[in-house]
Amino acid sequence: xxxxxxxxxWPVILPLLGAVLALLVGRPGVRLVAGVASVATLMxxxxxxxxxxxxxxxxxxxxxxxxxxxxxxxxxxxAALMLLTIALVGPLISVHALDHLGDRExxxxxxxxxxxxxxxxxLVLSDDAFNLYVTLELTxxxxxxxxxxxxxxxxxxxxxxxxxFALPGSLCYLLGIALLYGAHATLDVGTxxxxxxxGPVTWVAAGLVTVGLCLKTPLFPLHVWLPPxxxxxxxxxxxxxxxxxxxxxxxxxxxxxxxVFAPVLDARVGQLLGVLGxxxxxxxxxxxxxxxxxxxxxxxxxxAQIGYLFLVFPMATxxxxxxxxxxxxxxxxxxxxxFVAVGNIHQAVGITALGGVQxxxxxxxxxxxxxxxxxxxxxxxxxxxGFIAKxxxxxxxxxxxxxxxxxxxxxxxxxxxxxxxxxxxxxFLPLPAEVKVRSIPLRNELAPLALALIALVLGLVxxxxxxxxxxxxxx
Amino acid sequence: MDGLLDxxxxxxxxxxxxLVLRTESLSQAVVLFVAFGLLSALGWARLEAPDIALVEAxxxxxxxxALLMHTLSWTEETPPDVRARARRRPWxxxxxxxxxxxxxxxxxxxxxxxxxxxxxxxxxxxxxxxKHPVTAVLLNFRGYDTLLEIAVLLVAALGARxxxxxxxxxxxxxxxxxxxxxxxRMMTPALLLVAGYLxxxxxxxxxxxxxxGAILAGGGVVAILTSRMGTPRMSSLRVRWALLxxxxxxxxxxxxPLFSGGRLLEFPEKYAGTLIFIVEMAxxxxxxxxxxxxxxxxxxxxxGRGSAR
Numbered sequence: 001x002x003x004x005x006x007x008x009x010w011p012v013i014l015p016l017l018g019a020v021l022a023l024l025v026g027r028p029g030v031r032l033v034a035g036v037a038s039v040a041t042l043m044x045x046x047x048x049x050x051x052x053x054x055x056x057x058x059x060x061x062x063x064x065x066x067x068x069x070x071x072x073x074x075x076x077x078x079a080a081l082m083l084l085t086i087a088l089v090g091p092l093i094s095v096h097a098l099d100h101l102g103d104r105e106x107x108x109x110x111x112x113x114x115x116x117x118x119x120x121x122x123l124v125l126s127d128d129a130f131n132l133y134v135t136l137e138l139t140x141x142x143x144x145x146x147x148x149x150x151x152x153x154x155x156x157x158x159x160x161x162x163x164x165f166a167l168p169g170s171l172c173y174l175l176g177i178a179l180l181y182g183a184h185a186t187l188d189v190g191t192x193x194x195x196x197x198x199g200p201v202t203w204v205a206a207g208l209v210t211v212g213l214c215l216k217t218p219l220f221p222l223h224v225w226l227p228p229x230x231x232x233x234x235x236x237x238x239x240x241x242x243x244x245x246x247x248x249x250x251x252x253x254x255x256x257x258x259x260v261f262a263p264v265l266d267a268r269v270g271q272l273l274g275v276l277g278x279x280x281x282x283x284x285x286x287x288x289x290x291x292x293x294x295x296x297x298x299x300x301x302x303x304a305q306i307g308y309l310f311l312v313f314p315m316a317t318x319x320x321x322x323x324x325x326x327x328x329x330x331x332x333x334x335x336x337x338x339f340v341a342v343g344n345i346h347q348a349v350g351i352t353a354l355g356g357v358q359x360x361x362x363x364x365x366x367x368x369x370x371x372x373x374x375x376x377x378x379x380x381x382x383x384x385x386g387f388i389a390k391x392x393x394x395x396x397x398x399x400x401x402x403x404x405x406x407x408x409x410x411x412x413x414x415x416x417x418x419x420x421x422x423x424x425x426x427x428f429l430p431l432p433a434e435v436k437v438r439s440i441p442l443r444n445e446l447a448p449l450a451l452a453l454i455a456l457v458l459g460l461v462x463x464x465x466x467x468x469x470x471x472x473x474x475x
Numbered sequence: 476m477d478g479l480l481d482x483x484x485x486x487x488x489x490x491x492x493x494l495v496l497r498t499e500s501l502s503q504a505v506v507l508f509v510a511f512g513l514l515s516a517l518g519w520a521r522l523e524a525p526d527i528a529l530v531e532a533x534x535x536x537x538x539x540x541a542l543l544m545h546t547l548s549w550t551e552e553t554p555p556d557v558r559a560r561a562r563r564r565p566w567x568x569x570x571x572x573x574x575x576x577x578x579x580x581x582x583x584x585x586x587x588x589x590x591x592x593x594x595x596x597x598x599x600x601x602x603x604x605x606k607h608p609v610t611a612v613l614l615n616f617r618g619y620d621t622l623l624e625i626a627v628l629l630v631a632a633l634g635a636r637x638x639x640x641x642x643x644x645x646x647x648x649x650x651x652x653x654x655x656x657x658x659x660r661m662m663t664p665a666l667l668l669v670a671g672y673l674x675x676x677x678x679x680x681x682x683x684x685x686x687x688g689a690i691l692a693g694g695g696v697v698a699i700l701t702s703r704m705g706t707p708r709m710s711s712l713r714v715r716w717a718l719l720x721x722x723x724x725x726x727x728x729x730x731x732p733l734f735s736g737g738r739l740l741e742f743p744e745k746y747a748g749t750l751i752f753i754v755e756m757a758x759x760x761x762x763x764x765x766x767x768x769x770x771x772x773x774x775x776x777x778x779g780r781g782s783a784r
Binding site: 003005006008009013016017019020021023024026060061062063064065068069070071108111112115118119122130131134135137138141142144145148149151155156159175179181182183185186199200201203204205207 | 577578580581582583584585586589590591592595596599615616617618619620622623624626627629630631633634636637638709710712715716718719722723726729730732733736737738739740741742
């Protein structure tokens with residue numbers, strides 16, 4: 001069972017099987033089935049990452065047909081790191097969801113989360129442009145069902161809003177891929193990279209693919225759906241959306257852009273994406289600073305943090321690539337930790353306003369420790385994953401003589417410090433006498449702390465992820 | 476003659492699409508949308524893509540049209556805010572025109588005679604276990620896509636639960652109507668036969684699980700709308716088995732080769748045809764169930780409000 005075929009298949013098949021079985025057993029066994037499937041998937045993902053770290057890039061053609069007829073899987077260091085991130089961050093969020101959601105929502109959340117896990121693992125491994133579309137579609141629809149899992153009006157509104165923005169995004173992507181297939185008669189990403197030529201087809205296809213994926217991620221100015229959706233969704237679902245689901249579409253964009261489009265496009269297009277990213281950093285941070293609702297602060301912070309990721313496109317060096325991916329991973333852990341902490345605060349005091357945190361640091365120490373550690377990573381103070389990521393990006397911006405991106409990085413960090421300290425400052429004020437703090441299960445206090453510790457450890461031992469990332473960085 | 480037909484289609488499709496968007500009455504928009512779907516099915520047939528034409532007619536037009544009509548019966552008769560839509564229209568129109576021009580520019584630059592992967596598919600079709608190229612691609616060459624698409628369908632059914640109102644099987648007038656009763660009795664065996672035929676014919680001609688599932692679901696929709704049957708609910712164990720046997724079987728067939736040193740979805744050549752047929756049979760039931768789960772039953776009669784359309 002240690003064949004490459006099995007190694008690469010289980011991280012996709014196990015969560016899928018788990019989801020179907022969890023649906024089948026229904027009420028009594030859903031937690032057990034989901035738990036077993038999660039542990040098994042975590043083991044399968046770690047095993048694959050281990051093999052990639054030791055053997056290098058792994059490839060596999062599903063069904064044995066081989067490209068261009070069949071679909072190929074490709075696991076390089078980047079894919080392995082993403083598998084590990086999903087396998088560590090996702091289950092911690094779902095542990096938190098168990099107590100945060102009601103009993104019925106819980107039964108529906110777990111299978112849907114397993115579908116998302118299957119879709120993201122499939123997305124990360126896929127080396128086929130149409131198969132990537134299928135995985136994006138599965139992620140999107142599962143996300144919509146998750147957002148609406150409470151069946152209340154804010155959730156339904158948020159779910160529909162997400163659907164109406166993410167679906168045109170998928171369609172744009174599909175149109176672009178259809179054009180590429182029409183021109184080059186292949187869907188294999190590696191073959192496409194060899195065959196694309198500058199010309200109308202490539203330009204329009206690259207434009208459609210980029211716009212579609214930016215709509216889903218989302219990049220400024222296509223982010224208008226994000227704040228209401230993130231606010232209306234149940235908090236564990238918001239954590240999944242921000243930490244993992246939005247990273248799926250960015251991952252696809254990063255791969256297609258660096259491997260297929262960048263060599264045949266004008267460098268100014270990359271600059272344009274960088275400018276939009278920079279505006280997202282500044283505008284998102286500014287709006288995060290001016291919010292009065294706790295969850296909206298963290299939601300707008302996501303707009304800004306996604307903006308940093310797009311600074312990779314104007315620099316387009318291996319160092320910038322490593323920096324962007326490092327930010328993907330550390331932001332996944334840090335932002336999941338912050339959203340889960342926000343969920344704890346809502347559960348404990350039932351206040352959604354920013355002032356509701358007043359004095360809570362004394363009553364919920366772990367939650368606020370997690371909030372502070374997560375915040376450190378968002379700002380980029382050492383030691384944290386966020387610091388390493390921003391350091392790499394800073395280095396590249398100087399190295400490629402594009403100093404203006406360094407200014408954006410520094411300004412974004414200052415603004416992030418302002419909105420994080422705004423939350424933390426309130427939590428150390430004296431607890432108002434009239435506020436009743438409900439106790440929440442210890443498990444729910446530890447989940448965000450574990451997530452924040454992942455972001456911290458990423459700053460302490462950066463060499464393992466960075467070495468992993470270098471595996472198969474260029475084809 | 477063919478040129479005349481194609482020209483008509485090419486003119487009518489954008490015109491109908493425009494009318495769907497322009498019309499102020501929702502029920503008119505639905506009827507126009509169904510007409511648009513039927514014409515585009517014809518268009519697919521003209522483009523020598525009978526498989527897509529079948530799905531477009533059955534799912535894109537038939538079931539979607541029924542779903543839209545049914546939704547109308549659930550909605551109140553508040554007229555849409557037409558003026559607000561009209562104000563936004565110029566921008567949308569401009570954006571769409573720009574997209575169309577861009578796409579046209581790219582499509583004209585495409586190689587005119589590219590066969591895509593058609594030659595490769597034909598070359599390996601012998602090894603796929605089925606004779607129809609579309610089935611060979613969907614269930615064998617790119618069976619992994621289809622496996623994930625089945626997961627998409629399951630997720631869609633789960634999502635539909637969130638928005639579907641809980642309707643009781645209200646004893647509607649339609650249930651007692653002798654005409655629909657007779658129609659239903661005559662239709663059911665024919666539908667079962669057509670669905671079974673479509674799965675079987677998928678081996679060597681246009682057909683397969685999606686089309687057959689849609690046909691089966693069509694019969695189910697009539698049963699739901701005339702209150703002969705309730706909307707399938709996930710709380711029932713029988714519904715869950717009907718829904719999940721197909722995916723479980725497909726996953727089982729997909730991973731079986733892994734245990735004997737093969738690859739995911741690597742069917743042994745000798746049994747490929749049989750395996751594909753069994754998987755398609757089970758998936759037909761799954762697809763029909765998923766499509767049925769989108770349909771809430773008839774709206775319970777309300778008092779003091781305007782009657783449904």
